[in-house]
Amino acid sequence: MADSDNPFEALICRLGRNHTLSAADCAALSALPHKLRWLDAGTYTVREGDVPQVCSVLLSGFAFRQKITGGGARQIIALHIPGEALDFQNLFLGISDHNVQMLTRGRVADVPIAAFQQIAMERPAVGRAILVTTLIEASIFREWVLNVGRRDSRSRLAHLLCEFALRLEAQGLADPDRGFELPMTQEQLADATGLTPVHVNRVLKTLESEGLIARNRRHIGFPDWRRLRDVGDFSQRYLHLPEREEHGVF
Amino acid sequence: MADSDNPFEALICRLGRNHTLSAADCAALSALPHKLRWLDAGTYTVREGDVPQVCSVLLSGFAFRQKITGGGARQIIALHIPGEALDFQNLFLGISDHNVQMLTRGRVADVPIAAFQQIAMERPAVGRAILVTTLIEASIFREWVLNVGRRDSRSRLAHLLCEFALRLEAQGLADPDRGFELPMTQEQLADATGLTPVHVNRVLKTLESEGLIARNRRHIGFPDWRRLRDVGDFSQRYLHLPEREEHGVF
DNA sequence: CGCAGGATTGATTGCATTCAACGACCGTGG
DNA sequence: CCACGGTCGTTGAATGCAATCAATCCTGCG
Numbered sequence: 001m002a003d004s005d006n007p008f009e010a011l012i013c014r015l016g017r018n019h020t021l022s023a024a025d026c027a028a029l030s031a032l033p034h035k036l037r038w039l040d041a042g043t044y045t046v047r048e049g050d051v052p053q054v055c056s057v058l059l060s061g062f063a064f065r066q067k068i069t070g071g072g073a074r075q076i077i078a079l080h081i082p083g084e085a086l087d088f089q090n091l092f093l094g095i096s097d098h099n100v101q102m103l104t105r106g107r108v109a110d111v112p113i114a115a116f117q118q119i120a121m122e123r124p125a126v127g128r129a130i131l132v133t134t135l136i137e138a139s140i141f142r143e144w145v146l147n148v149g150r151r152d153s154r155s156r157l158a159h160l161l162c163e164f165a166l167r168l169e170a171q172g173l174a175d176p177d178r179g180f181e182l183p184m185t186q187e188q189l190a191d192a193t194g195l196t197p198v199h200v201n202r203v204l205k206t207l208e209s210e211g212l213i214a215r216n217r218r219h220i221g222f223p224d225w226r227r228l229r230d231v232g233d234f235s236q237r238y239l240h241l242p243e244r245e246e247h248g249v250f
Numbered sequence: 251m252a253d254s255d256n257p258f259e260a261l262i263c264r265l266g267r268n269h270t271l272s273a274a275d276c277a278a279l280s281a282l283p284h285k286l287r288w289l290d291a292g293t294y295t296v297r298e299g300d301v302p303q304v305c306s307v308l309l310s311g312f313a314f315r316q317k318i319t320g321g322g323a324r325q326i327i328a329l330h331i332p333g334e335a336l337d338f339q340n341l342f343l344g345i346s347d348h349n350v351q352m353l354t355r356g357r358v359a360d361v362p363i364a365a366f367q368q369i370a371m372e373r374p375a376v377g378r379a380i381l382v383t384t385l386i387e388a389s390i391f392r393e394w395v396l397n398v399g400r401r402d403s404r405s406r407l408a409h410l411l412c413e414f415a416l417r418l419e420a421q422g423l424a425d426p427d428r429g430f431e432l433p434m435t436q437e438q439l440a441d442a443t444g445l446t447p448v449h450v451n452r453v454l455k456t457l458e459s460e461g462l463i464a465r466n467r468r469h470i471g472f473p474d475w476r477r478l479r480d481v482g483d484f485s486q487r488y489l490h491l492p493e494r495e496e497h498g499v500f
Numbered sequence: 501c502g503c504a505g506g507a508t509t510g511a512t513t514g515c516a517t518t519c520a521a522c523g524a525c526c527g528t529g530g
Numbered sequence: 531c532c533a534c535g536g537t538c539g540t541t542g543a544a545t546g547c548a549a550t551c552a553a554t555c556c557t558g559c560g
Binding site: 069071077091095121134137139143150 | 299317319320323341342344347374378384387391398399401488490
Binding site: 435436437447448451452455 | 505506507508509
């Protein structure tokens with residue numbers, strides 16, 4: 001292991017967010033065998049059709065899931081932020097039905113699938129935490145079906161920005177007051193929203209001109225979170241974030 | 251219990267499809283406490299915002315998941331056929347983030363959530379079978395994001411029909427050679443594909459005139475399955491059906 | 501018979517796409 | 531240091547797919 005710090009700290013925090021883990025559970029998670037790797041943007045961690053042998057845990061940087069149509073059109077299905085495991089979806093399924101790729105350069109810890117399966121079966125609380133995490137991912141998939149199926153371009157983008165901001169905040173990776181660095185090109189935004197890059201560009205400019213977002217290169221600010229949230233028809237219920245008092249700004 | 255037959259037979263068969271269950275596991279499932287109910291088309295089994303107390307198992311008829319935008323547009327997220335549990339997605343999540351509704355009149359067995367949680371925690375094989383089932387549902391959500399996000403109307407509808415046909419067949423509920431009875435209005439098809447009812451009507455007529463489907467009221471036949479599959483850009487990998495020889499017709 | 505829900509058809513509109521070009525930024529290498 | 535190439539972002543004009551609006555047609559049913 002390259003560093004003294006526990007690389008699974010963020011993951012444990014993430015898993016513990018929706019289901020309490022004992023100290024022993026956390027220790028077992030920390031002791032998972034793994035290999036650390038740096039991956040460049042665009043690197044695949046899972047390919048459709050493969051039978052994954054390891055489950056990568058994202059330590060830094062960002063990743064995404066995508067599928068491609070026969071015609072070559074790409075749809076981004078989900079975004080992943082540090083602290084999330086990239087492969088729970090494939091843990092028990094065998095052949096992968098989609099691709100997982102790095103959005104930016106970042107570091108991952110590759111854990112053998114068998115090790116995750118074992119810990120999930122031997123430690124009910126961990127198994128349950130993993131199940132809950134995958135269920136939340138499924139909830140996000142559902143919201144994306146709605147987003148892409150029934151919202152107009154303006155709402156779609158606003159919704160995507162809201163989701164990303166809130167998830168970053170929940171993981172302690174961004175202070176929404178200051179906005180965040182959106183690690184995506186407009187082409188990737190297009191693939192995530194089912195639009196074209198050109199149209200994404202126009203909609204972003206619209207949102208900016210309306211004072212709903214502030215842009216500085218890839219940095220996105222939220223001058224009027226409430227209104228952006230309304231435009232994006234955004235309700236955070238589907239993220240199943242733990243209970244807490246209303247956030248000041250959000 | 252109203253009838254002598256085991257109402258969970260189809261569910262057990264379904265759960266066992268992707269993960270072997272012991273006789274004891276099956277017996278435990280069969281012994282789940284439950285109440286049988288007949289539900290009319292349109293009846294909700296879960297409502298967004300509710301904390302479900304029971305998990306309904308669909309015994310006959312069809313059901314679907316849906317979400318509504320603030321503007322009132324509805325998106326159908328998934329379809330459910332007999333033998334499927336309607337609420338694994340909410341089993342461990344608390345507040346439901348979407349609605350589940352009957353598509354047709356049908357019969358369900360309501361099982362207390364706690365009973366399902368208990369059996370899942372006490373019987374690792376059952377827990378794993380439930381996990382795998384929810385992962386497959388998630389895989390279907392992903393494919394729907396792609397379908398709605400990146401396919402044109404013709405492909406979307408063709409894809410939907412292919413999926414439904416294959417799932418019915420896998421559950422032994424339809425013989426694809428003879429087609430099947432599609433339990434949806436064109437408006438519901440529209441909500442499932444992110445289109446308008448009017449456009450669904452036109453696309454269906456196109457598919458029919460091209461010889462890709464045969465229609466007789468709600469009955470859909472497949473005069474040229476291969477071509478329909480191609481038009482729908484359909485690959486059954488994402489359904490994670492158990493391995494077996496290629497189907498004669500499909 | 502008449503009603504109601506769903507299916508069908510036509511005419512028109514509009515949102516997003518497509519095609520094409522240009523511009524801005526950045527790292528690289530001469 | 532600056533020219534160069536590549537990626538990404540921006541803009542304009544034209545096109546097109548699906549939406550919208552509005553009737554009309556079926557068909558089962560009370």
